[in-house]
Every structure is written in structure tokens, then in C-alpha cells.
Amino acid sequence: MNAVEIEQAITDLAEQPFDPAQFPYAFLEAFGNKATTIKRLRAGASNKSDLGGVLQTSNIHILTCDAGQVTQTLAALKASPATVKAKAKFILATDGADFEAEELSSGETVACAFKDFPDHFGFFLPLAGISTVRQISENAFDIRATSRLNRLYVELLKDNPEWGTAQRRHDMNHFMARLIFCFFAEDTDIFIGKGRFTETVAQMSAKDSSNTHDVIGTLFLAMNTQKEDRPTAGVPRWAEDFPYVNGQLFSGSIEAPRFSRIARSYLLHVGGLDWTRINPDIFGSMIQAVAEDEERGELGMHYTSVPNILKVLNPLFLDDLRAKLAEAGDNARMLLNLRKRMAKIRVFDPACGSGNFLVIAYKEMRAIEAELNRRRGEPDRASDIPLTNFRGIELRDFPAEIARLALVIAEYQCDVLYRGQKLALAEFLPLRNENWITCGNALRLDWLSICPPTGVGVKVQADDLFGSPLDQAEIDFENEGGETYICGNPPYLGSRDQKDEQKADLRLLFDKRVGNWKSLDYVAGWLMKATDYCTNTRSIAAFVTTNSICQGLQVPVLWPAIFTSGCQIEFAHTSFRWANLASHNAGVTVAIVGITTQPRSPRRLFSLDRSGNTIERQGSHINAYLALGESVIVEKAGQPLSEISEMTFGNTPIDGGLLLLSRDERDALQLTPAQQRRFVRRIVGSAEFIRGLERYCLWIEDQHLTEAHTIAPLAQRICGVRDLRLNGGKTARDIAGRAHQFQRMFIGKNATLVVPSVSSESREYLPCGYEPAGTVVSNLAFALYDAPLWNMALIASRLHLVWIATVCGKLETRYRYSNTLGWNTFPVPILTEKNKADLTRCAEDILLAREHHFPATIADLYDPDNMPADLRAAHDRNDEVLERIYIGRRFRNDTERLEKLFELYTRMTAEAAKRPSLQASPRKRGEGAGSRSRKNAADNTGQRELTAK
Structure with a gap:
């Protein structure tokens, strides 16, 4: 369940007759508990209450009580030993009239009438696994309003299906935008008399809804007609008191969809909410989902927290404005100069959605301006910051409308807050006609025309502010010398998720600039457009992006093009979760990157520590991997940069599955024990190694081929492999004469160190380990044959995981390993014999700890929630020993680890470039030193893959 669905369920519960016996179970059900969970609680199997209530372990203790006993009951719940033992997060007491609850960790409480407890549903969102922020708890209204509007929207489409067609969808969305304005206006005195719009609809429309x-x-007509023109326009007397709004919000058709009784009821219910509590920076992103069919199933999941938005806006320009305000003190001249500067600042979001970033930027700037005016003794001064300086591009029309509406509401709220209700009302209506949010494809439009380097004005007024996009070429500016700050959260879309038109967008941007652009995430297009913009203007651009564009194979594709244009990274925030309001949704992992051609000093790099607190580091440069240090691009290397063992790609069958065997298939061959020892070996890839799966393969040496042909089942398989290869690609045809063997035949004499090629991102360490002599490693893993044990200590370290995650990137969300890009480039200081001995002991301790928990698999042992203490301690000791080799102490965090690794990599590659023997051309991934074939085994025809998790 998401937050909106939970709010609806809670509201329905509050409207039902209070049943003290059923309330606790209904409450838990409203927060997404499954029927089986409720059944177990009812039966007492999982109910731990010692007071006759309902206690769900690690969640909540609920107790209903007699009238007037709520406060005493809450105290009893708090004192209950069972509450403590079950680690309850919340306690809740109610008698059906009053309602009290407490979050035990923070001590925060809720006390209200029972009928009003849905207003506080945000307080309880952690019960549904939604990690919320304080702002949601304090602004639960926005979710309630979204829920009501969604019900109204869906009900209207039932009775007006033609309004849901492509031809009329814009009309429907425009109608909803008008309603939202009216609800806000009637509760904020923009319309004289609180609730005036809703009350008028209730009084003048028939209860059967026939004329709603x-x-x-008619009300829309009045709001689009000036007072002197109303008699001619036919505005009736009962609508005369509504003000002239114009601003093109009510221009054009005044038609409204027909209302059923249910829809009319929903409309009156929505109007009955207190719209003074609307928070446009939250509300906009949620309401846009109401009008999007593909998003309505995720209603309420699009909330973007203000703290996350400020991670972009603060270092982009707000920190600097606040610093200049502090520097000015009470100096009137300096304050005036700052105000003039702020009036020229443009904030441009070329993927603005419903305007979250623009609204937050506007509100923060108004707060700074208000303090500035207060210091100058001009608290009532009208704002010098025009809304038209907050420009955006949005692909879909409804979010673009909502963005404009959200900014209009934000402007009014700021005027009320800083100048007072009277002045705010006097200047609010009629709305201006300017259209400053462009509807279109941001990767196809000319950003310099939409947000030129000068000006704040608008030359041509729109025919329809809330609907028709203005021709971007007709926007005119007269404001030389201003700054432009580009920001936003563009669509991510990995290369596999892009549609043809999105691929075409990227082709236009990258086809003549870089090779292999098809591997780029869609968000890279915004960075490239911003780069072009920054090279022509005085501007800085900062986007929330997928962290993958700063990792792995996308780095050498994208960032050289950005850097060669003259742009540099001025600030960045390393990977963090950009969570939403979906239940148990961890969100996507993102980074923030700020680029400009004129970076300020020092460069600022933000990251999160283990406690989730933001820390800032400063330096002279930030590289493309978001580490402090000189610009560097890690390229594939054909041999190790450091003195470490060679790692090769595993053995590729190219067999159609005929050389691979399950246990049953092995037994079905009916080989003698001697034959089985000669012809069958255990094979491991990523899945087999991590999950402990049993798999075998035919492994036939040339000297045993004649005997193998005398065994019918083996001869049949060899013949099948030959036929498949002869009909395959060039690589397969080249080895058809060795149909009894894999493409390559590598195997360890004593032991093989196995490194899975793909593994889960949830693990704290990369899985690796030794397999005994005779074990074959498949092409779904990497191998170090007969390598010293201290190599495992390197691979199993936190240092190496951070390096792999950064330079190799990920496959979907899983770590993707590469020998040429990740292992061969891994910078390791020169190790003394004592260093190697210490690391060998660390690796032994890790292996012994694993053995202690036999037969647990790697997947079991490295489950982050269930990792054995002795294994964790062994890894921690390994990290300490290795990190002391690097810097003489433990690293403070991953950011510091990367800085050291890149520093060492830069120095070592520079030294290696001076040594001719190390300038060999890189080999293709999968080609080991002893390979029989120098060809890439890419056409692994018929290979049966198992996903390693």
C-alpha cells in the first residue's frame, strides 16, 4: 500500500461505527497487514499483549478502553513489560470518542477526537514500512486532498468516459486545475467568505446532481469575466460576488463534466477540507499522478522530500545567497545590492514535472528576501523576485499546469507570510497572463530560447496560461547580468528501458560526440544539454541522476564529452536513496552532480556517514566518479597494474547445454567411477558458488577423447556440440573441431579462487572463495588459478567492493565484476612479505569462520541481516589490516576510500606509462594469459544461465 491508499483506509475506518473489539485489527489492516497476519493476531498466536489488547511485535500495542479512560490506558500501555519486550514502536489507546498515541522512540504524541485521527495518519506511516520525514507527518493534508481528488477524478470519468479520451484529456485536467484553485481560494479569503465556492455549488445545484x-x-464564467462585462455575458446575480480571476486559468470553454450524486458528494467533501494547509511543494508532485493512467496505481508515491531537493539547491546557489546575507549584516547598500542580484537570478528546471524544485527555490529565495527587507526597514515591500524567473520544461501538459498553479499558490502564501493578508489579497487578482512553463520534449527544445542568459520579462502573453504552451521563441528578456541555475530530477531510464523515441533523443545529442552512447542512461541527455547551455551562459547546472552515470562503463562514454567542453564538477553528493512514499519501498539510488564552466573554489563533495548524517569534504577537484581528486577515467587494462595474481574469465562452453550436467544427468550417463573421474567435473559459476548449487560438466582431455567416443552418451553429446558449433557464429565454428571441450580449458592444479561476475548489492562484501583442484569455473564467474591466499583478502575487502561498485558499475542493481576494468586496475601498494602474511591470515580467518557455519551457503552467510558475528569480525579485521597498509589507519568512510584509491591509481598509471613493458594493448574481457583462443566467446549459444542473487 502507498500513503494515499493508507489514508483512505484510515478515513473509512474513522467513519464507521466504533467497535472496540474489532478496531485494533481494522487499524492494522488499514496499514497494509495481510489477512494471514490479522488471523494469527486474532487467534493469539502472535498477539503478545499482557493487557488484553493487541500487540504486534516490533510494531504497535493497541488497547481500547471504557469512556474517559484513554489517558490512563495509554500510560498502562507505556508501562507494560510486554510493550518493552516486544519492542513496540507505537502505543495507541481509544474509547471511540478520544484517541491518543505515542511514538516511543521519540516521545512524540497524538491526542485528538476519534473522528479526527485520520488527520494524523502520517504519524503512523512507519507501521506500513514507509520511512517518512517530519514534513509528511506535519503536512498529511496534502495526501488527504490527493486521495479525495483522485476519487472525484475517477468517478467523473465513469460518467463522462469521453473526457478520458486523448482528445478531451486536456479538458479534464484543466477542469481539475480550476477546481484546485477554487478550493484554495475559498479557504484563503481570495474568494470572500470561507467555503464560498463549495457552499455555492451545494446551494445552487440539485441534490440529484442534474445541474451541478x-x-x-457558470462560476467559471464569472471568474473569467470582468465586473463591467458580466451583465452582457449573462452572469447571474448569485455568481456576482465571485472575483474576476482571469490569468487565462478560466479562459476558453467553461464546460464542466456531468456529475453523478456520488461525484457531487465527493466534490463537496473535497471542498470541505481545510485548503489553507496545502503545501504546494508536496501537493504538486502528488496530484499529477491523479491525471496519469500509468501513475494512478502508484498514487502518492511521487512525493519528493524538501530535504532531498535542498541537497541540490543549497550548494547550487542558496548557500551562497545566505552567506552574502550574513556578510551584509545591516549594511543597507550591501543588502540592496543583494536584492538586486536576487531579482535577476533565474532558476530553470528542464524536467520540472509539477514544479517541486521551482516552488522550493522560490520559497527559499522569498525567505532570504524577507529577512533582507526586514533589515532595511522595508518589511511590507513587494517582492522583487518575479515568478517568471522560475522557468521549466515539462513533457506532459497536466504537470505543467500544476507547476504554474503551484507557483501561483506559493507566491500568494509567501505574500501572506511576509507582507500580511491584506497586501497579499490586494495584489493577487487578477492573475497575470504570462506563460513561463513550456510543455515539450526538453531534449529537443532549445534551452537558450526558453531560458536565455538575460532577462525576466515575457514579451507575448499566452492565450491560455493553464494549457497552451507558448512558442518558446516569443519569450523576451531584458535583464543583462543575471545568473541562471539549472536544476531538477530528470527521468532516469537505463538503456534497456528506453523506448525508440528516447533512443532517438539521445542519438541527436551524442551520435557525433561519443561512441557507445547507447549504453547511457536517459538522464545523461540532460547533463549533455546542460553542458551545452553552460558553455554559452553564466550558469551552473545540478541534477539528481542515477548514480550509474558516475560508475562503470558509462563514465568513459559520457564524462570525457562533458570535460572537453570546458565543464567541471563544482559540487556533488555521492550515492544515497531517493525514497518515495510507497510501503516498504527503498527508492532508487541516486547521486547529485553540479557542473559549470566557471567552478567556485573549493569544490564541495557531500556524502552520508553510517548514521545517515551528511558530511562535507572540500578539495580542488572532483572527478567523474565523485571522489575528490584530479580528473581520471579508469580504462580496461590487459594485465594487473599492481603486483597481484592474474584473473581470467571462466571457461565458456558454447555447447547448447550439452557439456553441462545436473546431478541426475550425470548419473544417467552410467559411467564407472573411473570414467566419472576422467570425464566429469564439478562446475561453478556465480549462482553455483553463491547459492551452493550442484552442477557438473563434461571435461575431456585430448588424450581421453578416443575412450570418450566409445561411450555412447558421451559420443552423442560431443556430436551434438559439433553440429551446434558448425551452425553457429564464427567463434563457434572455429572451435567445432574440439567439440569435446569448452572454448578454453583452464583449471587450477591446487585450488581456484572464484569471483562471481554478478552478485547482490545488498551484501557488505563481494563474495569470493576457494574451490578445490579439479573444479571448473564457468564463464559466469572469474578465476584466479593457484593464486596465493592473500589475493582473497584483497577481493573480500570493503576497499575492493567500493572500487568495483564505482569503476565497474552495476547490472540492474547488482554488482557487476570485471577482471580487466575492476581487478587489473585495482591499485594496491607494494606489499612486504609481512603484509602478505598478515593478509593471508585474514583470509584464513574468513574461510574458517565460514566453515564454522557449514553447510550455510555464501548467500546465507552474507545476508546483511543475518551475517554471523564471527564472520563479520573476521571481515572487519581484514579491512583494518588492509586499510592500515594503505594509510596507517582505518578509512572514515567510502568517500575517503575512493579518494585514496584514485590518488594511488593516478600515480601508478603515470609510473606504468613510463615503463614500455606495461603498455601492452588491453585484452578483451574473457581472454586469459593461457587461453587457447584469442577470440571473444560472446555467442554463448544455448548457455543455461542461473541468476546469482
Whole structure:
């Protein structure tokens, strides 16, 4: 369940007759508990309450009580030993009239009438696994309003299906935008008399709803007609008191969809909410989902927290403005100069959605300006910051409308807050006609025309502010010398998720600039457009992006093009979760990157520590991997940069599955024990190694081929492999004469160190380990044959995981390993014999700890929630020993680890470039030193893959 669905369920519960016996179970069900969970609680199997209530372990203790006993009951719940033992997060007491609850960790409480407890549903969102922020708890209204509007929207489409077609969808969305404005206006004195719009609809429309659409259309007509023109326009007397709004919000057709009784009821219910509590920076991103069919199933999941937005805006320009305000003190001249500067600042979001970033930027700037005016003794001064300086591009029309509406509401709220209700009202209506949010494809439009390097004005007024996009070429500016700050959260879309038109967008941007652009995430297009913009203007651009564009194979594709244009990274925030309001949704892992051609000093790099607190580091440069240090691009290397063992790609069958065997298939061959020892070996890839799966293969040496042909089942398989290879690609045809063997035949004499090629990102360490002599490693893993044990200590370290995650990147969300890009480039200081001995002991301790928990698999042992203490301690000791070799102490965090690794990599590659023997051309991935074939085994025809998790 998401937050909106939970709010609806809670509201429905509050409206039902209070049943003290059933309430606790209904409450838990409203927060997404499954029927089986409720059944177990009812039966007492999982109910731990010692007071006759309902206690769900690690969640909540609920107790209903007699009238007037709520406070005493809450105290009893708090004192209950069972509450403590079960580690309850919340306690809740109610008698059906009053309602009290407490979050035990923070001590925060809720006390209200029972009928009002849905207003506090945000307080309880952690019960549904939603990690919320304080702002949601304090602004639960926005979710409630979204829920009501969604019900109204869906109900209207039932009775007006034609309004849901592509031809009329814009009309429907425009109608909803008008309603939202009216609800806000009637509760904030923009319309004289609180609730005036809703009350008028209730009074003038029939209870059977037959004329509701006519009443609303008439009100829309009044709001689009000036007072002196109303008699001619036919505005009736009962609508005369509504103000002239114009601003093109009510221009054009005044038609409204027809209302059923249910839809009319929903409309009155929505209007009955307190719209003074609307928070446009939250509300906009949620309401846009109401009008999007593909998003309505995820309603309420699009909330972007203000703290996350400020991770972009603060270092982009707000920190600097606040610093200049502090520097100015009470100096009137300096304050005036700052105000003039702020009036020229443009904030441009070329993927603005419903305007979250623009609204937050506007509100923060108004707060700075208000303090500035207060210091100058001009608290009532009208704002010098025009809304038209907050520009955006949005692909879909409804979010673009909501963005404009959200900014209009934000402007009014700021005027009320800083100048007072009277002045705010006096200047609010009529709305201006400017259209400053462009509807279109940001990767196809000319950003310099939409947000030129000068000006704040608008030359041509729109015919329809809330609907028709203005021709971007007709926007005119007269404001030389201003700054432009580009920001936003563009669509991510990995290369596999892009549609043809999105691929075409990237082709236009990258086809003549870089090779292999098809591997780029869609968000890379915004960075490239921003790069072009920055090279022509005084501007800085900062986007929330997928962290993958700063990792792995995308780095050498994208970032050289950005850097060669003259742009540099001025600030960045390393990977963090950009969570939403979906239940148990961890969100996507993102990074923030700020680029400009004129970077300020020092460069600022933000990251999160283990406690989730933001820490800042400063330096002279930030590289493409978001580490402090000189610009460096890690390229594939054909041999190790450091003095470590060679790692090769595993053995590729190219067999159609005929050389691979399950246990049953092995037994079905009916080989003698001697034959089985000669012809069958255990094979491991990523899945087999991590999950402990049993798999075998035919491994036939040339000297045993004649005997193998005398065994019918083996001869049949060899013949099948030959036929398949002869009909395959060039690589397969080249080895058809060795149909009894894999493409390559590598095997360890004593032991093989196995490194899975793909593994889960949830593990704290990369899985690796030794397999005994005779074990074959498949092409789904990497191998170090007969390598010294201290190599495992390197691979199993936190240092190496951080390096792999950064330079190799990920496959979907899983770590993707590469020998040429990750292992061969891994910078290791020169190790003394004592260093190697210490690391060998660390590796032994890790292996012994694993053995202690036999037969647990790697997947079991490295489950982050269930990792054995002795194994964790062994890894921690390994990290300490290795990190002391690097810097003489433990690293403070991953950011510091990367800085050291890149520093060492830069120095070692520079030294290696001076040694001719190390300038060999890189080999293709999968080609080991002893390979029989120098060809890439890419056409692994018929290979049966198992996903390693």
C-alpha cells in the first residue's frame, strides 16, 4: 500500500461505527497487514499483549478502553513489560470518542477526537514500512486532498468516459486545475467568505446532481469575466460576488463534466477540507499522478522530500545567497545590492514535472528576501523576485499546469507570510497572463530560447496560461547580468528501458560526440544539454541522476564529452536513496552532480556517514566518479597494474547445454567411477558458488577423447556440440573441431579462487572463495588459478567492493565484476612479505569462520541481516589490516576510500606509462594469459544461465 491508499483506509475506518473489539485489527489492516497476519493476531498466536489488547511485535500495542479512560490506558500501555519486550514502536489507546498515541522512540504524541485521527495518519506511516520525514507527518493534508481528488477524478470519468479520451484529456485536467484553485481560494479569503465556492455549488445545484455541471460552469464564467462585462455575458446575480480571476486559468470553454450524486458528494467533501494547509511543494508532485493512467496505481508515491531537493539547491546557489546575507549584516547598500542580484537570478528546471524544485527555490529565495527587507526597514515591500524567473520544461501538459498553479499558490502564501493578508489579497487578482512553463520534449527544445542568459520579462502573453504552451521563441528578456541555475530530477531510464523515441533523443545529442552512447542512461541527455547551455551562459547546472552515470562503463562514454567542453564538477553528493512514499519501498539510488564552466573554489563533495548524517569534504577537484581528486577515467587494462595474481574469465562452453550436467544427468550417463573421474567435473559459476548449487560438466582431455567416443552418451553429446558449433557464429565454428571441450580449458592444479561476475548489492562484501583442484569455473564467474591466499583478502575487502561498485558499475542493481576494468586496475601498494602474511591470515580467518557455519551457503552467510558475528569480525579485521597498509589507519568512510584509491591509481598509471613493458594493448574481457583462443566467446549459444542473487 502507498500513503494515499493508507489514508483512505484510515478515513473509512474513522467513519464507521466504533467497535472496540474489532478496531485494533481494522487499524492494522488499514496499514497494509495481510489477512494471514490479522488471523494469527486474532487467534493469539502472535498477539503478545499482557493487557488484553493487541500487540504486534516490533510494531504497535493497541488497547481500547471504557469512556474517559484513554489517558490512563495509554500510560498502562507505556508501562507494560510486554510493550518493552516486544519492542513496540507505537502505543495507541481509544474509547471511540478520544484517541491518543505515542511514538516511543521519540516521545512524540497524538491526542485528538476519534473522528479526527485520520488527520494524523502520517504519524503512523512507519507501521506500513514507509520511512517518512517530519514534513509528511506535519503536512498529511496534502495526501488527504490527493486521495479525495483522485476519487472525484475517477468517478467523473465513469460518467463522462469521453473526457478520458486523448482528445478531451486536456479538458479534464484543466477542469481539475480550476477546481484546485477554487478550493484554495475559498479557504484563503481570495474568494470572500470561507467555503464560498463549495457552499455555492451545494446551494445552487440539485441534490440529484442534474445541474451541478451548469452551476460550476457558470462560476467559471464569472471568474473569467470582468465586473463591467458580466451583465452582457449573462452572469447571474448569485455568481456576482465571485472575483474576476482571469490569468487565462478560466479562459476558453467553461464546460464542466456531468456529475453523478456520488461525484457531487465527493466534490463537496473535497471542498470541505481545510485548503489553507496545502503545501504546494508536496501537493504538486502528488496530484499529477491523479491525471496519469500509468501513475494512478502508484498514487502518492511521487512525493519528493524538501530535504532531498535542498541537497541540490543549497550548494547550487542558496548557500551562497545566505552567506552574502550574513556578510551584509545591516549594511543597507550591501543588502540592496543583494536584492538586486536576487531579482535577476533565474532558476530553470528542464524536467520540472509539477514544479517541486521551482516552488522550493522560490520559497527559499522569498525567505532570504524577507529577512533582507526586514533589515532595511522595508518589511511590507513587494517582492522583487518575479515568478517568471522560475522557468521549466515539462513533457506532459497536466504537470505543467500544476507547476504554474503551484507557483501561483506559493507566491500568494509567501505574500501572506511576509507582507500580511491584506497586501497579499490586494495584489493577487487578477492573475497575470504570462506563460513561463513550456510543455515539450526538453531534449529537443532549445534551452537558450526558453531560458536565455538575460532577462525576466515575457514579451507575448499566452492565450491560455493553464494549457497552451507558448512558442518558446516569443519569450523576451531584458535583464543583462543575471545568473541562471539549472536544476531538477530528470527521468532516469537505463538503456534497456528506453523506448525508440528516447533512443532517438539521445542519438541527436551524442551520435557525433561519443561512441557507445547507447549504453547511457536517459538522464545523461540532460547533463549533455546542460553542458551545452553552460558553455554559452553564466550558469551552473545540478541534477539528481542515477548514480550509474558516475560508475562503470558509462563514465568513459559520457564524462570525457562533458570535460572537453570546458565543464567541471563544482559540487556533488555521492550515492544515497531517493525514497518515495510507497510501503516498504527503498527508492532508487541516486547521486547529485553540479557542473559549470566557471567552478567556485573549493569544490564541495557531500556524502552520508553510517548514521545517515551528511558530511562535507572540500578539495580542488572532483572527478567523474565523485571522489575528490584530479580528473581520471579508469580504462580496461590487459594485465594487473599492481603486483597481484592474474584473473581470467571462466571457461565458456558454447555447447547448447550439452557439456553441462545436473546431478541426475550425470548419473544417467552410467559411467564407472573411473570414467566419472576422467570425464566429469564439478562446475561453478556465480549462482553455483553463491547459492551452493550442484552442477557438473563434461571435461575431456585430448588424450581421453578416443575412450570418450566409445561411450555412447558421451559420443552423442560431443556430436551434438559439433553440429551446434558448425551452425553457429564464427567463434563457434572455429572451435567445432574440439567439440569435446569448452572454448578454453583452464583449471587450477591446487585450488581456484572464484569471483562471481554478478552478485547482490545488498551484501557488505563481494563474495569470493576457494574451490578445490579439479573444479571448473564457468564463464559466469572469474578465476584466479593457484593464486596465493592473500589475493582473497584483497577481493573480500570493503576497499575492493567500493572500487568495483564505482569503476565497474552495476547490472540492474547488482554488482557487476570485471577482471580487466575492476581487478587489473585495482591499485594496491607494494606489499612486504609481512603484509602478505598478515593478509593471508585474514583470509584464513574468513574461510574458517565460514566453515564454522557449514553447510550455510555464501548467500546465507552474507545476508546483511543475518551475517554471523564471527564472520563479520573476521571481515572487519581484514579491512583494518588492509586499510592500515594503505594509510596507517582505518578509512572514515567510502568517500575517503575512493579518494585514496584514485590518488594511488593516478600515480601508478603515470609510473606504468613510463615503463614500455606495461603498455601492452588491453585484452578483451574473457581472454586469459593461457587461453587457447584469442577470440571473444560472446555467442554463448544455448548457455543455461542461473541468476546469482
